[in-house]
Amino acid sequence: NLGTKHLGKLVEFECVVSQITDRESQAVTEAWRCLYCGETTTLEVNYKSLRENYLPNCRCGHGNNKKNFVLIESECKYIDFQKIKVQELIERIIGSHDLKNPMATLDLHLEDDLTNYVGVGDKIRVIGIFRLKPKSFKEKGGGTKGLYQRYIDALYIEHLESDYEDIQLTQEEEKEFETLSKNPNLIKILTDSFAPYVIGMEKIKESLLLQHLGGLPVPNENLLKRDFIHILIIGEPGVSKSELANFDAQIAPKLLLTSGGGASGVGLTASAIETETGWTVKGGAVVMADGGVCVIDEFDKLPEGESGRLHQAMSDGKVSISKASAGSITLPARTGILAICNPKNSRFDPTQPILSQFRIIDSLRTRFDLIFVIKDVIDRKKDSNIVNAIIDAYLTKTQDENKNPNYLPPEKIKKYLIYAKKFKPKLLNKEIVTQAKEDFLNLRCGGNTLGPLSLRAFETILRLAGAYAKLRFSNKVEKEDFDKATELVMYSFNQYLIDPTTGKLDVNLINVGKTASMLETLTHAEQLLRELWNQNKGHFTETEAEDYLNEKGIIGKRFWDIWKELRNNGTLQQDFVDSNPVYHFRGLKAYCHFCNPSQI
Known part of the structure; x- marks a missing residue:
């Protein structure tokens, strides 16, 4: 909303840092010595003015041509100076945001103690003066007479604690949500309201809700254990994958949408570019979505070499950039990944294991907590329900609440999720934790699966159990949370680890790549x-x-x-x-x- 009417005025806004440059030295006074008489003239540099600075005439009679003077750098006064680029907070934008259509950005000029105070991906509150400067020839539109670029002369910067938009609930809403959180049919109410025009897929909808909440926070910061959840949806064309993602964007506390077909590995993570004035660091999709969810459509179209750049972000929640002359830079990327793609040949071959039909490298595939497979199966009853839902979408402008008296609109689901994210569940009951451990070991060692269940699956169960606790507004993980988490993990395994020749769940597909x-x-x-x-x-x-x-x-x-x-x-x-x-x-x-x- 910042425009010409704010020129020269004090403004305040919240934003996210998308790009930073090296700290430089800006001269505030310059000392010029005349080459003819040797007298030194001190010039105050008004670098914030639109007017060009001119040297005064020397008393010896020579003009203000700089050819008659030499700059005495040791007698000049300097301040630290840095330029950064900021953009709108993703969570403040209604729905998702596609990186193909850049958000509004703005340059910030920082001085003295504000330099090197923020990094890429930081959420900040800024107070500063709205100013203009002529565009340089190197910038788009530069050189056009009378064309100026906007920037903020920052006076104050404050880091924002929350990774998502804070909300203020009314007393009625708090009571409604508290009652809903204790409803035994809570999950069904939420999944029935999640993209109601997409029939079925209840477990996938349930998982997408949990992804926005995240799992158990890890108290020891030295342990590289993540609490964000990664989900992969692989399905044949026309099975409503995009519809799920679009609705997910409507209810997300924070979500950014990008495409694997058009994004490079650097575009997904971060990049460091050397310029004439130094190094410029720019955050990619997973960095800008820090604390939220990044949806990557056409995930299978990522080149193998570039998809490997996501490993660190998905495992550790950070992105490191190493350049010989710029050193090492680490950016936060505590982002849940929702990847969507098609199978290798667009359709699944029923005679081959599902896992062998993924066009995703194994090292990246194993980073996903949950994998769901959607097949286009002919089912007259189910197809009839889908067609009826499509017809209803054309006949009515809004969801008919008479068909579902418990229907929650997307805005209300979003508020519920933001409120639920505030809870920090812990493993307080040792008996419950011990029982969960024994249940997993029994499943791993003596279950109905062929091959040992990976220990990594237990970490997934812990994350999901924490998300289930948040969903019911609890700071304590109960046995029911572990049971639901285990059930969801096994449901996911049954989606893609079935041996087509035996019809049995075979974990060997993960461990060694073969049944x-x-x-x-x-x-x-x-x-x-x-x-x-x-x-x-x-x-x-x-x-x-x-x-x-x-x-x-x-x-x-x-x-x-x-x-x-x-x-x-x-x-x-x-x-x-x-x-x-x-x-x-x-x-x-x-x-x-x-x-x-x-x-x-």
Whole structure:
């Protein structure tokens, strides 16, 4: 809202720092010595004025041409000076914000003790004077006569404690929310009100609500344990992934939307650019969304090298930039990631494990607490409900509360979440914690899963349990919170860790990237090929291997999958005998008719 009418006036506003530059020295007085008579003239530099500063005429009669003078730097007076760029608080903008359409930004000029006082991603309150300065030729629109750039001459800066917009609830709203938090159907009421035009997907909606609350705060700052929650939604086209994200933006206390197809790794994290005056540090999407949620659509389109830059942000909640001449800079990025993408071939192959159809590197995939799979399955009853919801959206302007008497509008859900974020649940009951530990160990060691459940899953359960406690306005984590968290984690596992050949939950897909049945088949095939290797006295061709395994029941696609795997992992190596390609096992070379078989 700042405009020309505020020129020269004192203004106050809240913002977030998006870019900083190196601290420089600004001259406030300059000492010029005449080259003809040697007299020194002191000039007060009015660097805040729109007018250019001119040297006075020397008493010896020479004009104010600077060619007649030399600057005596040791006699000049300087102050510390720094320019930063700020933008609107993301949480103050209605709905989400897309980085493709930049928010309003403004330059701040800092002096003396205000320099190096803030960093990229800091939320601050600013009091200063609204001023103008001519645009330089290097800036967009620079050089145009009479065109000036706005900036704030900062007089006071205060760091804001909250990472999201604070709200003032009326007494009626407080009573309503307190009553709602104790309702045994709380989660159902919230999920039914979450994108009501999207039928089903209750667990996904529940998870998105929990993501805005975050998990258990870690009291020991030296432990790199995060409390923010990462969610990956992978689904076929036309299954309402974008609709979920759009509604999520309406209820989010703080959310920023970007796209993996158009964002680089630096654009998602941070960048340091060297300029003529020094280094400029600019925060990316996950830094600017610090304390909130960053939605990355088309996550699968991130180049592999650039998606790797997200590792530190997703694990530690910070982004580090190291430049030889600029040193190391660490920016806060305590941001929950909501990643949305399609499977490799747009549609899921029911004959292949779901996990093998992700176009996401394993090291990044394991950072997600919850992964949900949405398939476009033909179901006449469900499809009829979806079509009816689409028709209702065209017939009515607002949600018909008569159909759902417990319906909560998005504004009310947002207020509820902001209020719930204020609670700081702790693990106060040792018996409950001990029972949760035993339940997890039983699940890990003796559950109905193939392969051991990862210990990382227990950290996810802790985070989700803390979020469930916040949802019901409690500072104490109860057993019901652990039970719900465990149920949600297992629901997520069942989404993408099912072996299509056995129909069982197989955690080996996470641990080693293959199902137990695949490992068993691979081991059996390798044993058979070793038999063939012995029979052929040291080598075999691809055709011989295919024929031999076909006789043993390993045919078609199963054979070629195994053959490809054994070649890729180096178990089988190629050689040539009489110019013909043959294969042997690693460390056991093939031999030709010139070799002595007994020496192999």
